[in-house]
Amino acid sequence: MTETAGTGSTSALPFSKMHGAGNDFVVLDLRGDRDAPQPDLCRAIAHRHHGVGCDQILTIEAPRTAAAIASYRIWNADGSSSQQCGNGARCVAAWLVREGSAPAAGEFQLDSPIGAHTVQRLGDGRYRVNMGVPEFEPARIPMVGFDAARDPYVLPVRGSIMPVGAVSMGNPHALIEVDDIDTAELDLAGPGLQDHPAFPESVNVGFAQILGRDRIRLRVYERGVGETLACGSGACAAVAILARRGLVDRDVKVSLPGGDLQISWPTDDQPMVMTGAAAFVFEGEWNA
Numbered sequence: 001m002t003e004t005a006g007t008g009s010t011s012a013l014p015f016s017k018m019h020g021a022g023n024d025f026v027v028l029d030l031r032g033d034r035d036a037p038q039p040d041l042c043r044a045i046a047h048r049h050h051g052v053g054c055d056q057i058l059t060i061e062a063p064r065t066a067a068a069i070a071s072y073r074i075w076n077a078d079g080s081s082s083q084q085c086g087n088g089a090r091c092v093a094a095w096l097v098r099e100g101s102a103p104a105a106g107e108f109q110l111d112s113p114i115g116a117h118t119v120q121r122l123g124d125g126r127y128r129v130n131m132g133v134p135e136f137e138p139a140r141i142p143m144v145g146f147d148a149a150r151d152p153y154v155l156p157v158r159g160s161i162m163p164v165g166a167v168s169m170g171n172p173h174a175l176i177e178v179d180d181i182d183t184a185e186l187d188l189a190g191p192g193l194q195d196h197p198a199f200p201e202s203v204n205v206g207f208a209q210i211l212g213r214d215r216i217r218l219r220v221y222e223r224g225v226g227e228t229l230a231c232g233s234g235a236c237a238a239v240a241i242l243a244r245r246g247l248v249d250r251d252v253k254v255s256l257p258g259g260d261l262q263i264s265w266p267t268d269d270q271p272m273v274m275t276g277a278a279a280f281v282f283e284g285e286w287n288a
């Protein structure tokens with residue numbers, strides 16, 4: 001048997017490859033005696049050429065609260081951890097429904113790194129996730145150098161001055177509104193904002209193009225990954241910032257390069273709700 005580095009186990013590691021709107025995951029069931037993967041192992045699994053390839057690794061673990069079916073954690077492709085992953089939450093829910101440990105109809109609860117939240121499989125097979133209430137206070141994002149929330153923050157980024165929206169969805173997000181996301185300079189502004197001293201824990205950077213009051217296009221340069229085909233928390237962040245600016249309504253279709261998400265936010269102090277698909281791609285076993 002092969003030693004599986006960092007999991008605390010000597011056996012091969014079974015996994016499911018999944019995606020939500022093209023944001024792809026390797027899902028590991030750690031409810032037995034396995035430890036969470038170390039950063040080296042995350043990087044090896046996530047590698048697009050030498051590994052399985054994924055944006056994030058999702059580890060399903062024992063529930064931490066009585067009402068939850070399971071808990072999960074999120075590991076970016078670079079081995080760093082995150083507090084929130086909207087597309088990942090749908091995939092974890094679908095994985096548990098397929099296994100039979102979560103109901104195929106009706107709400108159930110999962111423990112995420114930022115606390116318990118509800119999910120539900122809908123009649124059309126999509127999943128609805130309670131994504132929590134967006135937090136605009138700089139200290140909660142976290143952002144340094146600002147005592148109170150502003151919109152936009154005007155930040156110097158790699159030689160340009162940029163108007164930037166910022167919010168926490170449990171994880172930090174920045175947003176730049178553009179005329180056309182196809183020509184947005186993700187590779188410049190993305191890393192520029194991620195390294196910016198205003199964001200001490202780095203940041204996921206969204207580029208949003210408004211198509212109408214109920215429809216936007218979005219690309220996201222994610223923390224710990226680079227550009228992904230979709231980011232669920234990024235879609236919520238974009239709608240939260242644009243709705244607060246009065247530019248979109250409270251129920252918005254967000255079109256990302258890998259697929260669409262529906263985001264609703266009834267009022268400022270209520271949780272955002274994300275609806276989208278979750279897909280199985282293949283099953284495998286990690287032996288390296």
Ligand SMILES: N[C@@H](CCC[C@H](N)C(=O)O)C(=O)O
Nearest residue numbers: 082085086087171223232233
């Ligand atoms: N793709 C995810 C977010 C994953 C975590 C993010 N890269 C971070 O470091 O906060 C989503 O669907 O929300």
